[in-house]
Amino acid sequence: MLRTLLVPAFLAVFCCNSLNASDWPQWRGPLRNGQSTEKLASHDWEANPPKLLWTTEGFGGGYASVAVVNDVIYTVGNLENGQAVLAASAKDGSILWKQPVTEANPKHSYEGSRCTPTVVDDLLYVITSDGSIACLKTAGGAIVWQRKFSDWNGKLMSGWGFSESPLVDGDRVLCTPGGNDALVVCLNRLTGEEIWKCSSTFEGSAGKDGAGYSSIVTSEALGIPQYVQLTGRGLIGIDAKTGQQLWTYNRVANGVANIPTPIVDGNFVFASTSYKTGAGLVELKRDGDKIVAEEKYFLEGQVFNNHHGGMILHEGHIYAGHQQNEGFPTCVKMQSGEIVWGGRLRGPGSGSAAILFIDGHLIFRYQNGIVALIEATSAEYRLKGSFKPDYQEGASWAHPVVVNGRLYLREQNKLMCYQVGP
Numbered sequence: 001m002l003r004t005l006l007v008p009a010f011l012a013v014f015c016c017n018s019l020n021a022s023d024w025p026q027w028r029g030p031l032r033n034g035q036s037t038e039k040l041a042s043h044d045w046e047a048n049p050p051k052l053l054w055t056t057e058g059f060g061g062g063y064a065s066v067a068v069v070n071d072v073i074y075t076v077g078n079l080e081n082g083q084a085v086l087a088a089s090a091k092d093g094s095i096l097w098k099q100p101v102t103e104a105n106p107k108h109s110y111e112g113s114r115c116t117p118t119v120v121d122d123l124l125y126v127i128t129s130d131g132s133i134a135c136l137k138t139a140g141g142a143i144v145w146q147r148k149f150s151d152w153n154g155k156l157m158s159g160w161g162f163s164e165s166p167l168v169d170g171d172r173v174l175c176t177p178g179g180n181d182a183l184v185v186c187l188n189r190l191t192g193e194e195i196w197k198c199s200s201t202f203e204g205s206a207g208k209d210g211a212g213y214s215s216i217v218t219s220e221a222l223g224i225p226q227y228v229q230l231t232g233r234g235l236i237g238i239d240a241k242t243g244q245q246l247w248t249y250n251r252v253a254n255g256v257a258n259i260p261t262p263i264v265d266g267n268f269v270f271a272s273t274s275y276k277t278g279a280g281l282v283e284l285k286r287d288g289d290k291i292v293a294e295e296k297y298f299l300e301g302q303v304f305n306n307h308h309g310g311m312i313l314h315e316g317h318i319y320a321g322h323q324q325n326e327g328f329p330t331c332v333k334m335q336s337g338e339i340v341w342g343g344r345l346r347g348p349g350s351g352s353a354a355i356l357f358i359d360g361h362l363i364f365r366y367q368n369g370i371v372a373l374i375e376a377t378s379a380e381y382r383l384k385g386s387f388k389p390d391y392q393e394g395a396s397w398a399h400p401v402v403v404n405g406r407l408y409l410r411e412q413n414k415l416m417c418y419q420v421g422p
Contacts, residue, residue, distance in 0.1 A: 131149035
């Protein structure tokens with residue numbers, strides 16, 4: 001029974017819910033790997049740049065990306081009466097409903113929302129930046145249940161607001177309060193009742209106690225269904241059935257903010273953090289009755305680090321923006337750590353880059369708003385064009401999403417839609 005909870009059956013949680021093939025029901029897509037199965041209308045954005053379809057507003061302040069299911073867009077933003085979940089039409093961006101999930105807008109550095117909603121059946125799940133998890137109805141937005149992270153003495157490693165997007169796995173929903181005895185909790189997704197909570201013990205002194213800014217992914221390494229999360233103290237693997245800690249990896253943690261979602265590939269896990277840290281690949285192995293994370297290599301920060309914006313694994317290579325606040329396009333051979341190309345390569349934009357894989361290419365959305373198309377090939381760096389969006393404000397950190405040939409770019413209170421598919 002347990003194996004039905006995780007990948008590849010994890011995708012069935014969404015596919016059985018009358019989703020369109022191209023729907024984007026959660027953070028980084030159906031498999032949380034940042035990869036779209038759609039096609040691009042053009043691989044040459046210099047000659048054929050994406051066409052703006054519409055720009056609309058009313059989404060509130062924040063950096064949250066969007067989920068798109070059955071022609072409805074879901075996101076989170078700070079409105080006058082508190083942080084709210086919003087639904088909008090994917091056709092023209094018109095707001096369908098708004099539902100506050102906090103009594104006032106949370107106070108922390110870089111105010112605004114962070115969470116991409118997770119949509120399953122007629123329910124959706126969000127995490128507020130002040131630390132709570134809520135379940136809402138997709139029709140109208142009524143709150144079904146909500147629990148505060150203070151129930152588990154939750155805490156962040158630093159003060160930039162909880163930034164996790166919840167993971168739904170079968171009849172469960174998981175989140176990371178960051179408490180000493182409840183680093184990660186597993187809840188019944190229909191009622192919010194606790195199934196288990198995970199206490200952790202990390203070997204090593206890197207990082208800080210509490211939740212990081214990452215989101216949970218699934219793994220079946222060594223044939224054991226488990227959850228993998230990057231926390232304030234580094235990577236942790238958790239037994240999906242019992243909630244017991246299976247293994248940890250501390251070296252990749254820093255004491256400021258551990259952000260990128262880790263990459264799981266069989267028995268291997270790749271993770272990176274910035275702030276003078278770096279990246280590492282670990283292989284999960286059995287050691288008697290224990291599981292250990294054996295470090296295969298570690299790349300120092302000047303060699304490779306992903307600040308935020310995420311990483312993509314494609315054909316054995318990891319593509320990402322390298323260096324803090326830079327987003328240098330970089331290709332890393334996952335198994336060896338070799339920098340194939342990039343490193344100090346300046347792209348067409350500036351600042352950290354949020355990325356998406358689609359049709360053999362990467363969409364880089366830079367912090368200054370510039371959006372670029374780069375071929376996802378280990379042969380060499382190939383820029384296929386870029387454009388400046390209709391609107392840009394502050395830091396463009398919301399991840400790009402493509403559904404039904406439309407590229408959605410959230411920019412604080414506004415949402416832009418471009419045609420990129422046939």
